[in-house]
Amino acid sequence: MAAIIADNIISPLGFSTQANYQAVKAGKTALQHYDDALGIPFPFTASLFSEEQKKEFTIDGLTLFESLAVTSIRKALESCQIHLDKRTCLIISSTKQNISLLTTDSNPSENITCPGISAEKIAKAVGITTTPIIVCNACISGVSALILGNRLIDMQEYDHAIVCGIDLQSPFIISGFYSLKALSENPCRPFDIERIGLNLGEAAATVILGKENLTGGWNIAGAAIRNDAYHISSPAPKADGCLMALEAVMKGQDANQLSVINAHGTATLYNDQMEARGISKAGLSDIPVNALKGYYGHTMGAAGILETIITLHASEDGIIIGTKGYDEIGVSGNLNIVRNNTTTEKKDFLKLISGFGGCNAAVYVEKEQGARSKEQEKGIRAIFENEAATLNVHHHIVITPQSVQIDDEMIDTGMQKGKALLTYLYKTYTQDYPKFYKMDVLARLGFVATELLIQKERGTRSKEQEEGKRAVIFFGQSSSINADKEFLRSIADLENYFPSPAAFVYTLPNIVNGEVAIRNNYHGETAFYILPRKDDSIMRMITQATMLDNFHTSIITGWLDCKSKDEFYAELSIMNYELE
Amino acid sequence: MEDLILELKEKIIEVLNLEELTPEDIDPKAPLFGAGGLGLDSIDALELIVLLEKSYGIRLASAAEGKNIFTSVENIAQYVSQNRKK
Numbered sequence: 064m065a066a067i068i069a070d071n072i073i074s075p076l077g078f079s080t081q082a083n084y085q086a087v088k089a090g091k092t093a094l095q096h097y098d099d100a101l102g103i104p105f106p107f108t109a110s111l112f113s114e115e116q117k118k119e120f121t122i123d124g125l126t127l128f129e130s131l132a133v134t135s136i137r138k139a140l141e142s143c144q145i146h147l148d149k150r151t152c153l154i155i156s157s158t159k160q161n162i163s164l165l166t167t168d169s170n171p172s173e174n175i176t177c178p179g180i181s182a183e184k185i186a187k188a189v190g191i192t193t194t195p196i197i198v199c200n201a202c203i204s205g206v207s208a209l210i211l212g213n214r215l216i217d218m219q220e221y222d223h224a225i226v227c228g229i230d231l232q233s234p235f236i237i238s239g240f241y242s243l244k245a246l247s248e249n250p251c252r253p254f255d256i257e258r259i260g261l262n263l264g265e266a267a268a269t270v271i272l273g274k275e276n277l278t279g280g281w282n283i284a285g286a287a288i289r290n291d292a293y294h295i296s297s298p299a300p301k302a303d304g305c306l307m308a309l310e311a312v313m314k315g316q317d318a319n320q321l322s323v324i325n326a327h328g329t330a331t332l333y334n335d336q337m338e339a340r341g342i343s344k345a346g347l348s349d350i351p352v353n354a355l356k357g358y359y360g361h362t363m364g365a366a367g368i369l370e371t372i373i374t375l376h377a378s379e380d381g382i383i384i385g386t387k388g389y390d391e392i393g394v395s396g397n398l399n400i401v402r403n404n405t406t407t408e409k410k411d412f413l414k415l416i417s418g419f420g421g422c423n424a425a426v427y428v429e430k431e432q433g434a435r436s437k438e439q440e441k442g443i444r445a446i447f448e449n450e451a452a453t454l455n456v457h458h459h460i461v462i463t464p465q466s467v468q469i470d471d472e473m474i475d476t477g478m479q480k481g482k483a484l485l486t487y488l489y490k491t492y493t494q495d496y497p498k499f500y501k502m503d504v505l506a507r508l509g510f511v512a513t514e515l516l517i518q519k520e521r522g523t524r525s526k527e528q529e530e531g532k533r534a535v536i537f538f539g540q541s542s543s544i545n546a547d548k549e550f551l552r553s554i555a556d557l558e559n560y561f562p563s564p565a566a567f568v569y570t571l572p573n574i575v576n577g578e579v580a581i582r583n584n585y586h587g588e589t590a591f592y593i594l595p596r597k598d599d600s601i602m603r604m605i606t607q608a609t610m611l612d613n614f615h616t617s618i619i620t621g622w623l624d625c626k627s628k629d630e631f632y633a634e635l636s637i638m639n640y641e642l643e
Numbered sequence: 644m645e646d647l648i649l650e651l652k653e654k655i656i657e658v659l660n661l662e663e664l665t666p667e668d669i670d671p672k673a674p675l676f677g678a679g680g681l682g683l684d685s686i687d688a689l690e691l692i693v694l695l696e697k698s699y700g701i702r703l704a705s706a707a708e709g710k711n712i713f714t715s716v717e718n719i720a721q722y723v724s725q726n727r728k729k
Contacts, residue, residue, distance in 0.1 A: 243689060244706050297685055497682070500662040561697045564689035565659070 065216040065224070065272040066431075067281040069143035070372045073120065073135045074266035074359060075110050083369075084376045087384055088404065092358050094250045094262055103234045104560050105241065108250055110264030110360040111232055125188065128161045129181055132229050133188045135267035140189070143271055145223050152221045153186045153195040156208035156228035157364035158571060160197070160542075163233035167551050169544075176544055179595030191225065194601060197593035198364075199542055201571045202327070202418030203288065204228065205268070205367020206426055207590055210286040212272045213426075214608040222274055228368035229267040235547075236363065237263055238554050239567035243296065245331050253328035253354035253386050254335045254400045256393030261329040264360030268369035278431060281375055284411075285427030287311035287612060288588040290535075290580040296419050296568050298337035304423035305341030305415070307586060311614060312413065312427045313345065320429070321350045322409035323383045323401070325374040327416045328354020329361055334417060336394050341423075342415075343396030350413075353401040357387025367424070371414045375428060383407050419568065420577030422589050454610060454618070454638045458519045460512050462488075462633040469519055481629035485511050492518060501565065502578060503546040505625040509537065509575035510582065512633045513619055517583065520637055534587040534615045535576045537635075538602050539624040542593050543572045575623065587615050597622050606638070616640055647720045655716070658694050659687050671717040688713055695719075700728030 071079065075093035076086040093110035097103075100111065122130040132155065145151070160178040169176045182195035198208040205228040212224030230236075240246050240263060247260035272283070289307035291299035298305070324347060326338050335354075342352060355370050362369055377384045385403040392400060410430035417423045460469045464481045467474040467488065479487040482504055488511040489499050499510060513535075546569035553563040568574060576589035588609055594601060606620050621635035652666035661681070674680035676688070688709050695701040701723065703709050712722045 242693065243686075244692075294684070295686075497661070497663060500660045501686075559697075561693050563693060565686050568686060 064282045064284055065213040066275045066277055067270055067283070067375065068273045068275055068277070069139045069271040071135050071139035071142070071269045072266065072369055072372055073131060073138070074362070074369070075112050075116065076358070078119070079138065080372055080376060084373060087355070087358050087373055088377070088382065090387065092250065092387060093264065094357070094360055096249070101232065101234055101237070103237055104557055106248055107237060107241070107246060108248060108262045109232060109237065110262065110362070112265055122188065125184060126161050126164065126181065128229065128231055129185050129188070131231065131267045132185045132227050135229065135269045136185070136189045136225055136227050139225070139269040139271050145271065145273065147190045149193060150222040151191055152193050152215060152224050153182070153189070153191045154198060154208045154212050154224055154226045155182050155185065155195060156198045156204040156226065156368060157230055158199060158201060158204055159230060159236055159363070162235045162547065163231065165547055165551060167548050167555055169548070177540065178542055178593045179540055183595050194595060194598060196601065196605070198590065199571070199593050200418065200422060200573045200590045201420050202361070202363065203367060203416045203422050203424040204364045205369070206371070206414055206416045206424040207288060207367070209270060209272070209283060209368060209371065209426060210288065210424065211605065211608060213283040213286055214611050215604070216272055216274050217611065218608060220604055224272040225269065226272060226368060227267060227269040228365035230363035230365055231265045232263050234554055235551065238562040239550065239570065242562035242564040242567055247330065250388055251330035251356050251360065252388040252390070253330045253356050254339070254392065254394050254398070255330070255389050256391045258330040258332065258335060258393055261331055261356065262360035264362040266359060266362040266365040266369055268365045268372055270368055270372065280431045282429050282431055283426055284429040285312035285314070285316060287614070288422060288424045288590065290577065290586050290589045291421035291423065292580045292584050292586055293421055294581065295421065295574050295577045298333050298417055299421070300337065302337045302341035302344060304421060304586060305338060305417055306344045308423045308425040309341055309345040309347065309415070312425045316427055318347060318350060320409060320411045322378050322407040322412050323374065324350050324352045324413045324415055325370055326352050326354045328356055328386065330356055330388065337417065338415060339394035339396040339398050342398060348397050349399060351383050351399050351401045353384055353386045355384065357389070367414065367416050371426070371428065374412050374414065378407070378410050378412055378430070381406050381408070419571055420573040420589060421580055422573065422577070453641060454607065455641055456636045456638050458516050459636045460516050460633065462508065462512050464629055464631060467515070469515055474515070482507070488515065496582065503543070503549065503569035504628050504631065505543060505545060505572060505623065506569060506575040506578050508625055508631050508633050509623050510578055512623070512635050513579045516619065516635060516637050532587050532614050532616050533585045534609050534618040535579050535585060535589045536606060536609050536618060536620040537576060537623040538592045538594055539572060539622065540594060540596060541624050541626045543570050545625055545627055546570045579619065588612060610640055644720060644724065647724060648716055651716055651720055651723070654694055654698060655691070658690050659683065669716060672715050674715060675713055695723065699723050701726050
């Protein structure tokens with residue numbers, strides 16, 4: 064249960080949390096219609112920084128992405144007195160980092176295309192000495208990053224976690240959503256009967272989490288990530304993962320304390336309907352629901368953090384922010400969607416969010432009524448000092464472009480190499496899942512590696528054990544670079560501009576987690592983390608952090624990196640949580 | 644029409660990465676989506692919309708519009724022959 068001790072938002076609406084909150088409270092929106100901005104050959108509505116604003120946060124020697132992150136983090140640090148040392152970690156939430164600098168012939172080892180190297184530059188500029196972690200978990204990245212920071216503080220790995228969510232817009236992301244027919248050319252209308260799609264936005268938002276125990280402070284009191292195990296880009300019609308995440312964070316909480324559920328509310332037909340179903344199935348239909356996309360658009364990696372900050376400050380101010388763009392209800396479930404700003408006496412709130420790869424996240428944010436009691440403090444520590452349960456590796460696999468090893472056994476490769484080796488493994492060990500051929504190389508690598516691990520496991524464990532509530536957590540260095548280039552090729556030529564939806568969906572590395580969850584019907588947490596380089600101690604720390612969610616009984620985890628179709632490395636394990 | 648059907652089959656296999664299929668495997672009258680057909684999904688439908696625009700200059704406004712056209716290869720061929728701009 065970490066405390067939120069400082070925050071900052073930099074968006075087209077302003078460069079501080081207060082400027083942003085006051086603008087939103089006054090009903091201002093950053094959404095604008097553009098006929099042909101950013102070199103995109105179709106009209107769209109988005110929330111974009113002006114050239115003057117970009118100049119204001121540009122820092123010499125850093126990219127625009129890095130400059131924006133550094134500016135937001137520095138501003139958040141100004142508002143609190145913390146000492147940056149070995150006990151401070153940096154967690155960056157971002158879906159596409161420096162993507163506007165990528166070209167179809169970029170070298171996969173270049174810094175520009177290596178998000179972890181970029182994160183190290185951000186850390187250095189701010190003065191953080193520990194290895195930065197990038198959460199790249201599609202649209203839920205922001206909330207996913209808050210959850211990780213919260214856990215690392217609970218585990219006493221760090222005293223402070225600086226969590227910065229950030230994404231900038233470019234033809235890449237906007238054309239991708241255009242190809243998915245998910246964009247509205249006009250301002251979006253969350254939960255409205257006439258909603259037809261989303262708008263994109265750019266922003267950075269930073270929260271500093273600490274172990275401080277402040278009277279009247281704000282804590283993350285509940286957190287969960289669950290997978291739909293349904294589809295890589297469509298939300299589950301029955302809201303499976305959303306409902307499970309809501310139920311997990313409401314366990315032991317009193318819904319009467321909730322002022323609002325701040326929903327994802329992207330204004331796509333399917334997302335809003337799915338969330339409405341999840342909220343009503345969870346028995347929370349009476350709780351006011353709002354969404355902030357009408358002010359900022361969908362700010363991707365920043366969204367979960369930005370929207371949490373705005374909701375927190377509104378709650379502090381006794382206000383529920385109205386859902387700009389919403390007029391008449393267009394979702395089922397008799398939801399209480401807040402149209403205009405209203406007052407509230409209650410303080411606690413839920414942040415809800417969903418994303419590609421089938422992931423859903425929820426956090427319960429509570430205002431500390433007094434200081435935490437000794438018992439509560441003890442309770443938190445007791446969980447993490449309990450070393451009776453340990454994570455044991457059951458099976459282990461290493462796949463390189465020319466070899467496969469499971470546990471101690473080398474597997475026949477059919478003399479195949481690179482991408483052809485992955486196809487050989489699929490044809491030899493799986494056969495009945497033609498969806499394999501639609502996957503990009505990273506997803507194929509993750510898919511065959513987990514198929515082989517699970518087949519090995521089948522001989523040794525019961526079905527219940529095997530289908531236990533399993534998390535799927537991957538780490539990599541190169542994110543989705545190969546798929547990124549593939550998609551970029553479809554928009555490289557303005558005369559022949561046909562952005563490919565099938566290529567775009569794989570430009571998020573956590574799609575591979577979604578593929579594994581769908582194939583095996585896993586509803587546990589799924590997440591993809593980008594590190595500057597393979598680092599077993601950080602990976603172990605995050606794996607253990609995942610297991611703090613006691614829903615999980617086992618985890619498939621490890622390094623999964625693909626630079627090109629001939630250059631990849633997978634080293635994954637199935638681990639089980641066992642009482643000694 | 645036969646030529647167009649064969650051309651469409653080849654293009655569909657290519658853009659949808661149906662690596663294990665040949666044009667002969669696809670029954671032009673069989674449903675493309677759902678059980679009993681090729682088992683295509685919503686992303687495939689969007690990719691077919693791109694195919695129509697790129698190869699034949701036909702622009703569909705929404706995924707819903709595609710639903711009535713992408714019922715079978717034969718139906719797509721009929722629609723293309725009546726609406727193609729290139």
